[in-house]
Amino acid sequence: xxxxxTRFTAAGRxxxxxxxxxxxxxxxCVYLSVRSPQFSTAANVSNVLDQVSMIGIITMGMAILLVxxxxxxxxxxxxxxxxxxxxxxxxxxxxxxxxxAGIGVAALLGAIxxxxxxxxxxxxxxxxxxxGLAYTGLALLWSESTPIPVTDTALTDFMNTKMLGVSMPxxxxxxxxxxxxxxxxxxxxxxQTYAVGANxxxxxxxxxxxxxxxxxxxVLTGLFAGVASIILTGLLGSGVPTAASSWPLQVVAGAVxxxxxxxxxxxxxxxxxxxxxxxxxxxxxxxxxxxxAAYQNIATGAILVAAVAVDSALQxxxxxxxxTPNGGSPGAASELTGEHxxxxxxxxxxxxxxxx
Amino acid sequence: xxxxxxxLSTRGLSKDYPGMRALDGLDLxxxxxxxxxxxGANGAGKSTVIRLLSGLQEPSSGVILxxxxxxSISSVSTAESLGISVVHQELPLLPNLTAAQNxxxxxxxxxxxxxxxxRRDQATYRRAAAGLPGAPAPASRLETHGLYAWQMxxxxxxxxxxxxxxxxxxxxxxxTVDERNALHERVRALAANGLSVLYVSHFLxxxxxxxxxxxxxxxxxxxxxxxxxxxxxxxxxxxMTSGTGASRAGDVTVQPLRSASEPSARxxxxxxxxxxxxxxxxxxxxxxxxxxRPGEIVGLYGLEDSxxxxxxxxxxGLRPRTGSVRWAGHSVKANPRDAISRGITLVTGxxxxxxxxxxxxxxxxxxxxxxxxxxxxxxxxxSMRRETERSIQEFRVKGRAGQRFAGLSGGNQQKLLLxxxxxxxxxxxxxxxxxxxxxxxGGRRAIYDQLREFAARGNAVLLHSTxxxxxxxxxxxxxxxxxxxxxxxxxRDDLDIDALxxxxxxxxxxxxxxxxxxx
Numbered sequence: 001x002x003x004x005x006t007r008f009t010a011a012g013r014x015x016x017x018x019x020x021x022x023x024x025x026x027x028x029c030v031y032l033s034v035r036s037p038q039f040s041t042a043a044n045v046s047n048v049l050d051q052v053s054m055i056g057i058i059t060m061g062m063a064i065l066l067v068x069x070x071x072x073x074x075x076x077x078x079x080x081x082x083x084x085x086x087x088x089x090x091x092x093x094x095x096x097x098x099x100x101a102g103i104g105v106a107a108l109l110g111a112i113x114x115x116x117x118x119x120x121x122x123x124x125x126x127x128x129x130x131x132g133l134a135y136t137g138l139a140l141l142w143s144e145s146t147p148i149p150v151t152d153t154a155l156t157d158f159m160n161t162k163m164l165g166v167s168m169p170x171x172x173x174x175x176x177x178x179x180x181x182x183x184x185x186x187x188x189x190x191x192q193t194y195a196v197g198a199n200x201x202x203x204x205x206x207x208x209x210x211x212x213x214x215x216x217x218x219v220l221t222g223l224f225a226g227v228a229s230i231i232l233t234g235l236l237g238s239g240v241p242t243a244a245s246s247w248p249l250q251v252v253a254g255a256v257x258x259x260x261x262x263x264x265x266x267x268x269x270x271x272x273x274x275x276x277x278x279x280x281x282x283x284x285x286x287x288x289x290x291x292x293a294a295y296q297n298i299a300t301g302a303i304l305v306a307a308v309a310v311d312s313a314l315q316x317x318x319x320x321x322x323x324t325p326n327g328g329s330p331g332a333a334s335e336l337t338g339e340h341x342x343x344x345x346x347x348x349x350x351x352x353x354x355x356x
Numbered sequence: 357x358x359x360x361x362x363x364l365s366t367r368g369l370s371k372d373y374p375g376m377r378a379l380d381g382l383d384l385x386x387x388x389x390x391x392x393x394x395x396g397a398n399g400a401g402k403s404t405v406i407r408l409l410s411g412l413q414e415p416s417s418g419v420i421l422x423x424x425x426x427x428s429i430s431s432v433s434t435a436e437s438l439g440i441s442v443v444h445q446e447l448p449l450l451p452n453l454t455a456a457q458n459x460x461x462x463x464x465x466x467x468x469x470x471x472x473x474x475r476r477d478q479a480t481y482r483r484a485a486a487g488l489p490g491a492p493a494p495a496s497r498l499e500t501h502g503l504y505a506w507q508m509x510x511x512x513x514x515x516x517x518x519x520x521x522x523x524x525x526x527x528x529x530x531x532t533v534d535e536r537n538a539l540h541e542r543v544r545a546l547a548a549n550g551l552s553v554l555y556v557s558h559f560l561x562x563x564x565x566x567x568x569x570x571x572x573x574x575x576x577x578x579x580x581x582x583x584x585x586x587x588x589x590x591x592x593x594x595x596m597t598s599g600t601g602a603s604r605a606g607d608v609t610v611q612p613l614r615s616a617s618e619p620s621a622r623x624x625x626x627x628x629x630x631x632x633x634x635x636x637x638x639x640x641x642x643x644x645x646x647x648x649r650p651g652e653i654v655g656l657y658g659l660e661d662s663x664x665x666x667x668x669x670x671x672x673g674l675r676p677r678t679g680s681v682r683w684a685g686h687s688v689k690a691n692p693r694d695a696i697s698r699g700i701t702l703v704t705g706x707x708x709x710x711x712x713x714x715x716x717x718x719x720x721x722x723x724x725x726x727x728x729x730x731x732x733x734x735x736x737x738x739s740m741r742r743e744t745e746r747s748i749q750e751f752r753v754k755g756r757a758g759q760r761f762a763g764l765s766g767g768n769q770q771k772l773l774l775x776x777x778x779x780x781x782x783x784x785x786x787x788x789x790x791x792x793x794x795x796x797x798g799g800r801r802a803i804y805d806q807l808r809e810f811a812a813r814g815n816a817v818l819l820h821s822t823x824x825x826x827x828x829x830x831x832x833x834x835x836x837x838x839x840x841x842x843x844x845x846x847x848r849d850d851l852d853i854d855a856l857x858x859x860x861x862x863x864x865x866x867x868x869x870x871x872x873x874x875x
Binding site: 183186187188189190191192194195198199201202203204205206207208209216265266 | 674692693695696697702704709710711712713714715719722723724726727728729730731732733734735
């Protein structure tokens with residue numbers, strides 16, 4: 001009986017501590033379905049999924065990157081360049097080569113970011129701020145600053161196809177979720193990513209190839225950005241060099257609202273998905289309730305700050321209730337070193353949460 | 357009631373954590389000018405006492421009295437305003453600031469935008485540090501100094517203000533014997549001036565050396581109090597571990613110490629010629645030749661910055677090096693991964709660097725094995741749990757696989773960080789860097805026993821330690837190190853604490869007289 005109770009409270013703590021955003025998401029959905037009759041219609045659900053899919057796909061890469069304690073602000077420039085390449089190559093060489101070229105270019109740009117960070121030892125924030133500007137510049141140069149229409153409409157037709165009432169981009173988002181979950185939560189590489197993000201030196205002591213493990217998430221982010229570029233090219237029917245310029249902040253906002261720590265070592269794919277969905281649904285709700293589009297920016301910003309503040313408060317709350325008897329100084333150690341003590345449950349969220 | 361009014365007293369002081377009572381009804385009286393030792397095994401409640409007295413946590417029940425008046429110590433600044441200063445074992449100082457800045461940082465009384473009064477602070481520091489041998493110059497940054505200097509700065513910081521009670525938490529765990537003696541000299545001088553000192557340690561000889569009274573804690577309770585003149589190490593150890601405490605604690609396995617070496621029983625062909633280092637250069641450190649045979653434990657003894665640590669870290673590949681490192685006949689590249697794949701591991705006593713505090717015990721245990729697996733293979737969760745539980749049993753780690761690593765006591769963390777490597781390769785070369793730093797006496801003995809057994813199975817062990825006792829206890833032979841150079845090897849028969857310290861001291865004296873000659 002007692003153990004049942006303990007398990008129940010442990011599960012409750014798990015949900016509230018790590019997935020509070022999920023609770024908020026449910027509450028927002030309930031509120032919106034009451035306030036707006038359109039909200040829960042199939043058309044609107046499909047609409048929301050369309051809107052969040054591209055950002056969501058890139059967020060999957062960013063989630064892994066944030067866990068490894070790095071950052072990528074260049075995804076806007078990356079998508080801009082990839083979409084220009086996709087449009088040009090499709091016009092010259094055909095659809096298949098164009099799609100491959102778009103994804104390949106984005107993955108390559110991600111790899112360049114990875115090399116700048118791991119080999120040249122440039123802080124990832126600075127490195128990708130710089131590379132993002134350069135990628136945008138290349139995209140503008142190559143497109144002569146105008147959208148490049150894709151003559152073949154096959155890609156556009158495909159992206160607008162609906163399957164079971166849901167359009168194609170959502171399926172790509174689902175695929176990205178599965179791929180990212182597999183990488184981060186099932187493979188050895190995923191565990192090593194957490195290790196490097198939490199304590200790179202300890203990982204090195206244990207024989208982890210720290211540089212390689214830091215490099216891979218950059219390539220994955222590029223790869224996911226490439227897939228999003230293909231979708232974007234299809235939906236717009238052309239390669240638009242600056243169409244994604246606001247994406248980097250949206251992507252980071254989604255991941256952080258979900259509860260992924262920018263300090264590294266903490267967060268799950270599920271958190272990233274919930275964060276993206278929450279922002280998308282709130283924006284959709286503001287739309288349905290006839291708020292001006294400018295309110296969407298205000299709302300996203302407010303949610304971002306509120307989410308991190310609530311998360312900090314929750315983390316502090318549980319840190320100050322020492323769950324660890326016997327010697328170790330749960331509060332003291334982190335206060336003394338100023339170290340942010342991340343949650344242990346983030347390691348392998350797919351496994352049952354194990355609490356001390 | 358004692359005839360003299362105690363500066364600090366506790367009555368019935370208790371602290372409960374969910375599922376356990378960490379401290380149970382402690383009554384303590386600290387008299388003016390007294391040096392009061394507090395000993396106990398890891399997990400006995402020492403650190404809880406410190407946390408309660410320093411305002412990091414509040415007691416579940418009981419009272420703390422200052423000059424006989426009950427007080428509530430709700431924060432670190434409350435403790436400081438009551439005159440209680442703590443020197444924590446982890447020395448939470450800022451390496452990028454100077455010694456004098458470290459003394460004042462966070463305590464500046466002036467407004468934030470007032471100019472920092474560097475010169476005044478440096479003068480205060482100079483006064484407070486007078487007579488502290490080895491205290492760094494006021495304007496030098498801490499990152500350029502070793503642990504002893506940090507300890508000195510921490511003490512200056514703790515005593516610069518009008519402290520009445522100084523709490524020292526394991527102050528000697530990284531000090532050499534000479535440094536320890538200097539520290540004790542300083543503590544006695546401070547006590548003679550009326551400062552009351554609570555000296556918390558698990559080094560029994562330190563307590564016996566400096567404290568006049570000792571309180572022994574076991575499982576959160578006070579089990580003995582008395583003057584130290586009536587005690588020796590054996591009787592003190594008996595108080596710490598007697599009764600059912602030892603077996604229940606699991607942490608403390610007191611056995612008569614086995615003789616360190618039976619080299620005859622240790623010959624094995626596996627592992628070939630063992631570890632062979634030739635013409636090793638690590639920065640300024642030079643080691644012409646060293647061989648460690650399988651089944652042998654070789655010690656590198658030196659003070660902080662002697663260069664011995666650089667040797668051990670470079671063999672593992674943590675530092676760039678030139679020269680040849682061979683293990684079992686194969687050349688080893690200068691990166692940890694290659695070293696590990698060939699069976700060479702490094703276990704450091706710096707557990708913050710080696711363990712991931714926020715992770716579970718199980719994940720910390722599994723990490724070396726995970727790092728050897730193909731990246732896209734699934735993480736083998738079931739076998740990870742099984743292997744962790746086996747290590748917990750074998751090394752008598754007091755803890756559970758699913759528990760947070762940070763929740764283990766220091767000794768148990770160390771046992772786990774050692775145990776996780778055992779069996780990752782058929783024949784291994786284990787490099788140790790201060791492996792029992794901050795581990796209590798029972799935990800140390802258990803770790804030594806495991807290491808001896810490990811070597812006896814035909815594995816090679818190369819130990820770096822600044823603790824001569826550890827080298828004597830564990831090693832078949834030892835090479836003292838000083839100023840980045842190996843000194844003459846000391847064979848087993850001549851290996852004792854005096855020989856080690858003499859070798860190092862003789863060489864440093866030689867060095868400093870050289871310096872005096874040069875204009």
